[in-house]
Amino acid sequence: MPIDPTVATGAHVSTVEFSWTESDVLLYQLALGATDLTYTLEGPALQVLPSFGVVAPTFHMTDPPPLDLPGCDINLAQVVHGSQSISVAGPVPTSGSATVTTRISEVWDKGKAAVIWQEGVATGPDGEELWTTRSSIFVKGEGGWGGDRGGAAPVEIPDRSPDADTTYDVLPQQALLYRLCGDRNPLHADPDFAKAAGFPAPILHGLCSYGIALRTLTEQLLGGDATRIAGFGVKFSGVLFPGETMRVRGWREDGRIVGSATVAGGERDGAPVLGDVVLTTA
Helix, strand or coil, X not given: CCECHHHHCCCEEEEEEXXXXXXXXXXXXXXXXXXXXXXXXXXXXXXXCCCHHHHHHHCCCCCCCCCCECCECCCHHHEEEEEEEEEECXXXXXXXXXXXXXXXXXXXXXXXXXXXXXXXXXXXXXXXXXXXXXXEEEEECCCCCCCCCCCCCCCCCCCCCCCXXXXXXXXXXXXXXXXHHCCCCHHHCCHHHHHHCCCCCCCCCHHHHHHHHHHHHHHHHCCCCHHHEEEEEEEECCCCCCCCEEEEEEEEEXXXXXXXXXXXXXXXXXXXXXXXXXXXXX
């Protein structure tokens, strides 16, 4: 079978040493549409959105992301990013080096698809933990072996007006810019590949939407102070195409910020982009 959960679950995926510079941080945050100088100008005032930790280990890769997962015989055309989260031990440095160790933590059987969860722990040169990421991929056409279906309670949105409600116009070239941050998946650039995967055109990287949402909520509800972020997680509930507009809403609730992101305007007005959005603060 293409996915063998007995082999995959708990398997070590990789241990990768990596480093990053201020220039990497600047490029990443510009690719998220940042304009404030605290995100876009090198120097002592530069701060790092924690979502950078998700892409830092692969930032300098120029090949499409590998899918060499133990016990999993799958290809990129089958895969959609399902969810992503990061928790940080403190502010992400503007430059540095680290080692990230990644394992497959869970494999869920959704019948006509499988969900593969990975967890990565990044540590600095002295062994101190910097951040932990969790992500899932949705593998179309797999599943059906009678395994654990998994699941989690959805994040409830308060029944009141949001504390922040704003929009961001995605640039037509946004995906082409964001792919310079280490994700060369042709789904986000090649029209023929996108059509073969079932989309009418290349879609924006889910992690770009993820970063835009974090930047927006930080600017709107945390005074632009990225050092107040302890963690950020989302479920990728829909796609966004370059040239569309994303609406981001956020609510302060129980000491955290919960939110959503949808398409704003056009024929797809209101279509979901990100759900189960949770920003935790330090």
